[in-house]
Amino acid sequence: MKTSKRIVLRFPQRLVDRPIVYHLIRDFDLAFNILKASITPDKEGLMVLEITGEREAYDKGIAYLNEAGVKIDSLNREVTRNENRCTHCGACVTMCPVDAFSIDEDNREINFDAKKCIVCGICIQACPPRAMELHF
Amino acid sequence: MQKTLEEINQRIREGKAVVLTAEEIVGYTREKGLKAAFKEVDVVTTGTFGPMCSSGVYFNMGHTTPRMKLGGGRAYLNDVSAYAAFAAADLFIGANALPDDDPRNRIHPGEFNYGGGYVIEELVAGKDIRLEASAYGTDCYPRRRLSSYLNIKDLNEAVLFNMRNAYQNYNVAVNLSDKTIYTYMGVLKPNMGNINYCTAGMLSPLLNDPYYRTIGIGSRIFLGGGVGYVAWQGTQHNPGVARTEGGVPKGGAGTLAVIGDLKQMDARYLVGTSMLGYGVTLSVGIGVPIPILSEEILQSTLVTDDDIVGTVIDYSSAYPNLRPGAVAEVTYAQLRSGSVDINGKNIPTASLCSYSRAREIAVKLKTWVEQGKFEITSPVAPLPGIDSGLKVRPFNERPLGDTNHHIL
Numbered sequence: 001m002k003t004s005k006r007i008v009l010r011f012p013q014r015l016v017d018r019p020i021v022y023h024l025i026r027d028f029d030l031a032f033n034i035l036k037a038s039i040t041p042d043k044e045g046l047m048v049l050e051i052t053g054e055r056e057a058y059d060k061g062i063a064y065l066n067e068a069g070v071k072i073d074s075l076n077r078e079v080t081r082n083e084n085r086c087t088h089c090g091a092c093v094t095m096c097p098v099d100a101f102s103i104d105e106d107n108r109e110i111n112f113d114a115k116k117c118i119v120c121g122i123c124i125q126a127c128p129p130r131a132m133e134l135h136f
Numbered sequence: 137m138q139k140t141l142e143e144i145n146q147r148i149r150e151g152k153a154v155v156l157t158a159e160e161i162v163g164y165t166r167e168k169g170l171k172a173a174f175k176e177v178d179v180v181t182t183g184t185f186g187p188m189c190s191s192g193v194y195f196n197m198g199h200t201t202p203r204m205k206l207g208g209g210r211a212y213l214n215d216v217s218a219y220a221a222f223a224a225a226d227l228f229i230g231a232n233a234l235p236d237d238d239p240r241n242r243i244h245p246g247e248f249n250y251g252g253g254y255v256i257e258e259l260v261a262g263k264d265i266r267l268e269a270s271a272y273g274t275d276c277y278p279r280r281r282l283s284s285y286l287n288i289k290d291l292n293e294a295v296l297f298n299m300r301n302a303y304q305n306y307n308v309a310v311n312l313s314d315k316t317i318y319t320y321m322g323v324l325k326p327n328m329g330n331i332n333y334c335t336a337g338m339l340s341p342l343l344n345d346p347y348y349r350t351i352g353i354g355s356r357i358f359l360g361g362g363v364g365y366v367a368w369q370g371t372q373h374n375p376g377v378a379r380t381e382g383g384v385p386k387g388g389a390g391t392l393a394v395i396g397d398l399k400q401m402d403a404r405y406l407v408g409t410s411m412l413g414y415g416v417t418l419s420v421g422i423g424v425p426i427p428i429l430s431e432e433i434l435q436s437t438l439v440t441d442d443d444i445v446g447t448v449i450d451y452s453s454a455y456p457n458l459r460p461g462a463v464a465e466v467t468y469a470q471l472r473s474g475s476v477d478i479n480g481k482n483i484p485t486a487s488l489c490s491y492s493r494a495r496e497i498a499v500k501l502k503t504w505v506e507q508g509k510f511e512i513t514s515p516v517a518p519l520p521g522i523d524s525g526l527k528v529r530p531f532n533e534r535p536l537g538d539t540n541h542h543i544l
Binding site for chain 2: 085088089090093107108109128129
């Protein structure tokens, strides 16, 4: 059975120069999509991945990451829209890197597709009436 | 053939007026022909909803016991400074005002999550506002300090005043530099990564009456969900800009100063708004009815987004340095399609004003007129037109001598 999950990986400094994610593909046949990647000033690496693959392979891959010393959290943040505050201006549309916002041609309102959202947060500050909210 | 305003108002009073929005009139006239449409249609309603920075509210809060002279003192509403340089019990709060401890742009780009625009939204929504004030005390107004909740329902008058609104067309913004910039036209990505615009196009009031034939001083309008009036031409009113053959200005031209009773307005149409890295403002809903007094006036309400041209300006260099020159001209139909081609590059577009809410305002105003609740006024004086010679001038800077500096 296929599974697809979004997880947050935290790489301690001693691991940042090891090709960990590469092994996920080669050894476990998992597909991954990098949603966010950064290295903090104290050289800890952070990566948000969407991993897709067979359930068994996925579990093995996670076990491999654990063993290697990567700290794993599930991605439990989400961006939501406060419908009472949204004025449907559209300032968000070109800000979103994954086209989660679209214009409804009929009523000229702005649709927000939370399924596409990668929780990058760019829309939150760029929204003029501050209708986009981050939830933990 | 002409119609008089009195005839139109008579039909409004009888509930018989034929009213269409600025969107509806286009197809209607195409179908019926100009002459027949002119005979039938009494009023065309327009609407716009977007950030309008030159907005403010003044109010009279009644006298405290003992009396206190706010004029010349200091006052804060929800920590946002209000202007306290009028008489004893009047305050004015501007949409752009910020709390003293807001970091502004010290940490760039500043978020500006709260300010005058939000106070105005909360006030009109009927929420309690914290008032803290101090004054110097006089023999007749001895009180020096006041801290109290304040609510719109207890105020003597609460008035929305906007000194420059409903811009007749506006700049279309891009960023030619290689880094992201934060402007009142929104976040602009480097190398023309996006293009932002901010008019309601074919629904926009002054684009449907480009020569100010029906809109003038004293015009009764939809303002912030209630009834307001055009008080004067807005500041920076600039009727002489380049126009298309159809008379539509290609950039910011006419503006309106408007006024209305805040107590009957609605927070749906007065929304506190933040522009990342720029500041706080207020999004305002305005709708203007256009009485169809002549075929000429009807003709001008047939304007569509294809007919409205926006001038694309570089906000990374040309705009801040007040340098003339446009990157391109695009129609609002192109802008609304989601992307435009400039110099062979396909650029995604975004709007800063809400077209759906502009449409909602035009429909709401239409309903008011149809139901006989909203009669059309004749302006008591026209707005300065294209022959007025009136135009916006840049600041005439005459630097002070070294010995004349006092503050900086």
